[in-house]
Amino acid sequence: MVFALKIINKKNLDKDDLAILDREVKIMRIVHHDNIVKLHNVFDSKSKMCLVLDLLDGGELFDRIIEQGHFTEKNAAHCFGQLVMALDYLHQRQIAHRDLKVYKQTKHFQPENLLFTKKCADKNVYVAEEWNMKLIDFGLAGSCKNQLLKTPCGTPNYVAPEILRKEKYGVSVDMWSAGVILYIILCGFPPFYDENEDMTRLYRKIKTADFDMPSPYWDNVSTDAKDLVKKLLVPDPTKRLTSAATVKHPWLQGKASDQIMGAEQRFQLKRFQYVRKLRVNLFILFVSFFFFFRLTSCFLWMFPVYSITERCTLCAGCVEIDRSTETKLKLQNKKRKGEEEGRGVTNKRICK
Known part of the structure; x- marks a missing residue:
């Protein structure tokens, strides 16, 4: 094994x-x-x-959906049902995952926390055994056994309203995040977003559950699927569907349709994946350049390499490089404690 x-x-x-x-x-x-x-x-x-x-080398949830040539609402119910069963198991033990997401962009990049155990042999055929999904990443998980939680945490687009309201909360925050994920699976884009990335406006929409199901992306989605989304994305946690109730919802009990995901949904899902991965890759590239610059700066400071046409004036905290035709390097420490008249500074590293 x-x-x-x-x-x-x-x-x-x-x-x-x-x-x-x-x-x-x-x-x-x-x-x-x-x-x-x-x-x-x-x-x-x-x-x-x-x-x-x-x-778990089967890949991420949304990548798998995009790659699958034949993906229906019933297939979506099978995937989402696995997530709900995992949550129900945790919630029965009063454990809140607190960070359900399909991407995360932070200083420590992490992939989706819904991964498959194996790859598909044929992308045009849906085999249930090849779609076995597991929940990972318990870094923010917390126990609600003795008291409610109060630490603000989560990923912005998936965070529950009660966390934004700075209220104490329980396992119901996971069901809100699950509702966001289901919404994206069904139409290809998130229910809460702001075109200008204004976090204040985004959080206002989340607190009031200000979302819709626009045409044509929701035209072919079944009534039961829409009903489940609406019952999960409820601002009041006491009225939000629990994990146990979600497992028994008709849409997860065989009522999901065999309607194939339309071209509009698939395009939006591809766009969603492309944009979020582009942002993550740009973020990683920026961080890599930052650390490369820092590392290069430290290396050159510790082991200076000068060309013949460079004239360097070394101060106690900075290096000033003036290109000229001189072949000599003149280094002078201008801030050295107790200046010594008549004594030159030799070619060596000078530290603060």
Whole structure:
């Protein structure tokens, strides 16, 4: 049997990060469900922690839907049903995942947290066994057993209204996020967004559940599917559908239609994936250039390499480069403590 090995360098983590890691491992040790990634073993040392996990190499949810040549509403119900069953298992134990999403763009890029166990043999044929999906990423998971949670967390487009209102909350926040994911699966774009990326306006829409189901993207979606979305995206958590009630919803009990996803939905889903991956890749590129620049700057400071046509004037905190035809390098420390008259500065590194 093949496993995945997740190696975490603890030296790069502060106290808060270590506490989050410890909580994640504790929760993963006690959860055992077919639709939740399994933690098989943990190897811990002072500098590193190694997690032995299920190998999930089947790809991400939305990529799979786009690649599938024949994807119906019934197939969507099968995928979403697996997520709901995983949530129901967690919620029965008063565990909130708190970070359901299909992408995340932060300083630590993470993929979707809904992954498949294996790849499809034939993209034109839907085989249920090849669509076994597991929930991953329990870094923000929390227990509501003794008291409600109050820490603001989550991904903006998927965060529940009660979190934005800074209220104490429970496992129902996951059902809101699940509703957002279902909305995207059915039409190809998120229910809450702002064209100018104004977070204030975005959060206002989320708090009031200000969304619609525009034509033509929702024209072929069944009434039961629309009903489930509307019952999940309810601002009041006490009126929102629970995981147990969602499992019993008609749409997940065989009432989903065999209607094939239309060209409009597929185009929107491709566009959604393209835009979000483009943003993530640009973000990663920016961060890479930033660290490359920092690393290069440090390297040149520690090991200066000068061409013949460069004249360098080295100060206590900066390097001024003046290109000329001189073949000599004259280095002068202008801020050195206790200036020594008549003594030149030799070609060596000068630190603050």
